[in-house]
Amino acid sequence: MENVALWISQPHFSFLEMAKLCGYRKMVVELEHGTFDLATLDQFLALAKALDIPAICKVIAPNVESIQQVLDFGAQGVVIPHVRDVAHAAEISKAAKYPPLGVRSYTGGRIYDYTRPSTTAFEDENRRTKCYAMIETAESLADVEKIVALDTVDGLFPGPSDLALACGRGAYAFNDIDRADLTRIARAARNAGKSWIMPAWTPAERQFALEEGAELLVVATQNMVLRAGVESTVSALRRENVVG
Numbered sequence: 001m002e003n004v005a006l007w008i009s010q011p012h013f014s015f016l017e018m019a020k021l022c023g024y025r026k027m028v029v030e031l032e033h034g035t036f037d038l039a040t041l042d043q044f045l046a047l048a049k050a051l052d053i054p055a056i057c058k059v060i061a062p063n064v065e066s067i068q069q070v071l072d073f074g075a076q077g078v079v080i081p082h083v084r085d086v087a088h089a090a091e092i093s094k095a096a097k098y099p100p101l102g103v104r105s106y107t108g109g110r111i112y113d114y115t116r117p118s119t120t121a122f123e124d125e126n127r128r129t130k131c132y133a134m135i136e137t138a139e140s141l142a143d144v145e146k147i148v149a150l151d152t153v154d155g156l157f158p159g160p161s162d163l164a165l166a167c168g169r170g171a172y173a174f175n176d177i178d179r180a181d182l183t184r185i186a187r188a189a190r191n192a193g194k195s196w197i198m199p200a201w202t203p204a205e206r207q208f209a210l211e212e213g214a215e216l217l218v219v220a221t222q223n224m225v226l227r228a229g230v231e232s233t234v235s236a237l238r239r240e241n242v243v244g
Contacts, residue, residue, distance in 0.1 A: 001023045001024055001025055002025055002026070003214075003215070003216060003217060004024065004026070004216070004217050004218075004219050005024065005026035005027055005028050005056075005216055005217070005218045005219070006019055006024055006026075006027055006028070006218070006219070006220055006221075006222065006225070007027075007028045007030060007199070007218050007220065007221040007222060008027055008028070008029055008030065008034075008221075008222045009029075009030035009033060009034035009035065009036075009221065009222055009223070010034060010035050010036075010222060011035065011036050011040045011041070011043075011044050012222070013043075013044065013047060015222060016044070016047060016048060016051065016053065017047075017051070019053070020051045020053055024053070025052070025053055025054075026053060026054055026055075026056075026216065027048060027053055027054075027055045027056070028055070028056050028057075028058060028079070028197075028218050029041070029044070029045075029055050029056070029057045029058065029070075029075070030058050030221075031057055031058055031059055031060045031066070031070070032058055032059065032060050032061070032081050038069065041057075041070070041073060042073045045057075045070075045073045045074045045075055045110075046073075046074065046110065048074075049074050049110070054076040055074075055075050055076055056075065056076055056077040056078070056079060056130070056132070056197075057070040057075040057077075057078055057079070058078075058079040058081060058134070058157075059078050059079065059080060059081070061081070061082070062080050062081060062082050062083060062088070062092045063092070063095075064092075064095040064103070067080065067092070067095040067096050067104075068095055068104055068105065071096065071104070071111075071125075071129055072107050072109060072110075072111065073110065074110045074111050075129070076128070076129060076130065077096075077129050077130030077131060077132060077154070078096055078129070078130075078131055078132065079132045079134050079157045079197075080092060080093065080096075080131065080132065080133055080134055081134045081136065081159070082134070082136070082137070083133045083134055083135070083136075083137065083140045083147065084137060084139045084140060085139045085140065085142070085143045086143040086146040086147050086150070089133050089140070089143070089147040089150060089153060090150055090152070093131050093133065093150060093152035093153050094152050096129060096131035096152060097126050097129075097131065097152050098122040098123075098125060098126055099122075101126055101151060101152060102126075102152050106122070111125065130154040130155060130195075131152060131153055131154050131155075132153075132154065132155045132156060132157040132197060133147050133148070133150075133153050133155075133156055133157070134156075134157045134158070134159050135147075135156055135157070135158045135159065135163065135185050136158070136159025136160075136162035136163045136166065137162070137163070137166045138163075138166045138167050141163060141167075141181060141184070141185070144156065144184060144185055144188045145188045145191070145192075148188050148189050148192045148194055149192050153194070154194060154195065155189055155194045155195035155196050155197065155215065156185050156188065156189045156194070156195075156196040156197075157196065157197045157199075158181070158182055158185045158196070158198065158199070159199075160172045160174070160178060160181075160182065160199065163178075163181060164178055164181075167181075174202070174204060174205055174208075179208065182198070182208065182212070183212065186198075186212035186213065186214065187212070190212075190213055195214075195215035195216075196212075196213075196214055196215060197214060197215060197216045197217075197218065198212075198214040198216070198217050198218070199218045200214070200217045200218065200219055201219070201220065201221075201224070206219065
């Protein structure tokens with residue numbers, strides 16, 4: 001299950017352990033709309049590392065501090081929301097890479113095993129960590145080919161719901177226009193020799209993502225999983241005539 005991930009927005013440590021037991025090996029941690037504080041996120045990413053579940057964090061905002069903090073805690077990568085045009089993407093994605101490629105500043109700790117970094121540590125860290133530009137605005141879609149060509153951007157992560165809203169279409173429905181936008185994003189990544197991640201909640205979205213060569217499919221949110229479990233229990237109780 002290396003090509004699928006769960007989306008987690010609340011710091012339930014047991015959820016991470018259960019995901020591991022069920023075979024999941026990757027997580028996307030939602031910070032922008034989630035309930036993590038910094039101390040809890042630090043602990044959560046430490047557990048993720050101990051369980052060998054690489055975690056990509058969608059940061060709370062497109063700023064240097066938000067990006068550096070999660071990488072310093074040990075995240076495998078960042079998803080940067082609210083990217084506007086290519087100039088904005090170039091400016092903010094530099095925070096995800098050490099000089100001379102970017103402007104990320106150094107701190108010791110977990111990612112360097114609490115010791116002095118080696119002479120190749122910063123180059124190694126630039127390769128280890130991935131920076132995904134979120135394509136969720138009309139401006140970022142218009143510049144998507146230029147954005148993914150940036151040296152500081154490793155891939156793309158569409159935000160289909162916000163993209164549909166930003167383009168004046170209302171609710172995302174995975175219709176022909178939505179798929180056309182997603183296809184453009186996928187092909188921009190592929191043509192640049194880079195990866196893309198698909199939030200794929202339905203079978204149709206997952207099939208599309210596989211056909212378009214998505215590196216990773218985010219297949220369910222934390223709340224989707226919890227609700228599915230509750231609904232399954234209620235359905236079973238109704239079949240057993242325990243409840244009406």
